[in-house]
Amino acid sequence: MLITSEGITQWQSKEQAWEDANYIVGWKGFVFILGVAAGIESVMAFLEELRMSGMIGAVKVLKGHFFMTVYDKQAEMYYAFIDNSGAFEAFHMDAIVSTSFLALAKKSGYGKEQISKDSIIEFLNFGNIYDNRTLVDGIFKIDCNEIIVLCNHKKTIVSKKLESLEDACPKLDVIEFFRLFSQSVKTMKVSADLTGGVDSRLVCVLLDHHGVPFEAAITGMNGIQDVEVPKQVAKELKHELFISEPSIDRLEQSVPELFDWCDGMNDLFKHYRTLPHHKNREERGVDLVVSGIGGEFFKENMWVQDFPFYIRKKSNIRRFLRMRMLQIKCKNTYFAGDYKQLNESFEDRVVEKLGYYLLDTNTKTYDSIYYHFRMKTVASTYISAASHLFGCYSPFLEYDLVRYGFHLKRRERFFNQYHRKMITQLNPKVAKIRTAEGGISVSYEKVEMLKDMVKYIRNRTRRAAKVLGRKLFHKTYLQESPEHPELFRTIRNMQLTKKAFAKLKKEGILDDQLQLSDILDTHLGNMVTIALFMRFLEGEDVREGHGEQESNLAVATV
The missing domain is CATH 3.60.20.10 (Aminohydrolase, N-terminal nucleophile (Ntn) domain)
Structure with missing residues (x-):
């Protein structure tokens, strides 16, 4: 439009x-x-x-x-x-x-x-x-x-x-919110994302509690916990689970469609799994996809870099940036001329921008940054892309619910306490099923919570080791990946990738002596997308007919 x-x-x-x-x-x-x-x-x-x-x-x-x-x-x-x-x-x-x-x-x-x-x-x-x-x-x-x-x-x-966000907490009953939401979608065919984590499980339990006849769906490699755990949850909830395994067949040929799908707004390869996954949903007649995105505002994930000091007056914005947003910074050796200097000072400029969101405590500051700066950008890219096929909704991203989560007491968000209380109240059997997050449950029963505490500490230690490994060795360790194991090898071998690499050198962005093998996996898709967008602005139709359509819309009238 x-x-x-x-x-x-x-x-x-x-x-x-x-x-x-x-x-x-x-x-x-x-x-x-x-x-x-x-x-x-x-x-x-x-x-x-x-x-x-x-x-x-x-x-x-x-x-x-x-x-x-x-x-x-x-x-x-x-x-x-x-x-x-x-x-x-x-x-x-x-x-x-x-x-x-x-x-x-x-x-x-x-x-x-x-x-x-x-x-x-x-x-x-x-x-x-x-x-x-x-x-x-x-x-x-x-x-x-x-x-x-x-x-x-x-x-x-x-x-x-x-x-x-910091204005008075809205008067809100989450269960009542979902009851009314369920009334609004009662004639729609709903597909709910169900991963091995706790946010999507909470959404599915709430939908099930209010009688929404939804299907569950996940995309990822069979055998990993983020696929195996949902099988147990869906079986207990008695909802059918659909699994889309990622494929890299004809990946290069799908690039124009992926570029159009993401609207040139983020790494196009981030969508190679979700696009066919959503097309499968469309074939099943799905009207609305519901996800658990935004559940972060009901738990402590954004604060763990300061664990266990969650009421500090001082915020470490640089550490938050490095651990929660900038996973692996581009190497300065990638770049030529002015771009090298801009990359050297990039982190400092971002930290200065994020200072705008500073609030009176560290955890409030991290919430504010994550919502205003990061989440509204990252989530909207995926939600808007899915909206090419059907409606897409993340209830916990609803602004009233974000504000409600923001005002929860710190202890209510610690150790998934909010999720534990809610899921155990509505479906105690589902609450006891182990998650992909270190094998802990989401049960609020004391015996289960005592069992989980050791696993929780171990999981937090593993997360710290993962971040350290990412920073030191530029790889992600100790984590199962939903991606196809040959994804990045395939991207590197594409003629389109080599053409993009040459384009960025020609534009004076990348150093002439840089080799494609010097580029880390996490930056490959970003480079391809930038190069394609430059070609797009030069008038080249990189989308091959997948673009906007001009038509006369039949407007409903009363």
């Missing part, structure tokens, strides 16, 4: 519209109001709220992960915004809004000179661009607290006036 003051063009698959006498609403993704059927019925209820409360009041009742545009026929004005949790990607530049970064980049007419050197270094290190920026200077992501207004060829940005 591409929107200007003149109207909406370039409708894509799964983008919908609704029209009445006063408004035209277009949306993509999963949108609902608690207790109201998702989609059109919730959109109609939103319009009623809009008439009574105005735009700022109305957007606050919407839940889900979506982009929405509202055309006010009388005012001849477009409003455009994303969900209040920031879990969907949409973009703006000048007086144009789009659900596709690639479509907007093409519309802009910009060349590769609009990619700043800072952005290139950030993408090659992280595989993403943070802080509502994109690879192109002048094109920005819409923030969750923004409403973009287009009128008379001009753009203005209005605040939604959302509460901040």
Whole structure:
């Protein structure tokens, strides 16, 4: 969907519209109001709220992960915004809004000179661009607290006036939230992610408790704990489990589709498993995928680098960056000229940016950084990609639930205490099934918790060793991988990878003497994606027909 003051063009698959006498609403993704059927019925209820409360009041009742545009026929004005949790990607530049970064980049007419050197270094290190920026200077992501207004060829940005994380904790009953959510999706075919961890298990137990007839699904190599554990959980819950094993057959031929799927916004190879996995779901008629992303805000995972000191006044932002965000920094030897100097100072610049999120205690600071800076970027890339096929929703990323988790007492998040209480209350048998996280259970029974404590300490020690190994040896040790074992060997041998490597040398980014064998696995996909995007800006159709589609959408009317 591409929107200007003149109207909406370039409708894509799964983008919908609704029209009445006063408004035209277009949306993509999963949108609902608690207790109201998702989609059109919730959109109609939103319009009623809009008439009574105005735009700022109305957007606050919407839940889900979506982009929405509202055309006010009388005012001849477009409003455009994303969900209040920031879990969907949409973009703006000048007086144009789009659900596709690639479509907007093409519309802009910009060349590769609009990619700043800072952005290139950030993408090659992280595989993403943070802080509502994109690879192109002048094109920005819409923030969750923004409403973009287009009128008379001009753009203005209005605040939604959302509460901040540290504002008073919202009054919320998580079980009641899921009951109402279940009512909103009762006519949809739901597929729930189920891994070997605790977040997806909690979501599945809550869905099961409220009678949602969902299927469970996982992608990964058979035999690893992240696949074997879900088999036990699904069997106990009596829900069918579908497993998609990753394949690297025709991986090079699938690159154009992967590039389009990720919209050029992150490492395209991160999606080689999820794309066929989601296509399998689509073939089964799935309407909505539900995941456990965001469950981090109900446990201590983001704080473990400071274990057990969770109420310190001083935050170590650099250590948080190194352990939770920047897994392996690019080697300075990769780069040529200015890029070498920018990479040398890259970590310092990021630490300075993250200082903006500093709060009164270390754990609050880490929560704030993880949500505002990292999660809204990383999660939205995957959620927006999946929305090409169906709705995608992570309940624990809903802003009210994030704020609720933020305000939990530190001890309630320690040792998976919140998850343990909830799962044990709803399904004690499922709670006792061991997880892929060091073999601990999620039971709240004292005997089980005593058994788990030793394993918990051992798991934390293994995690520390894994991080140390990653920093010293640039490899991940002591962890099963869901990836195909030949993935990176295959990527290295692709002609497309070699062409991308040569392209980045030609552009003066990589050192002329650098060999492809010198590039670490974790940076390969970032380099291929950057090179493809440069070719895209030069006018080359690297997507081979997988891009945006212009069509006349049949708009529903009342």
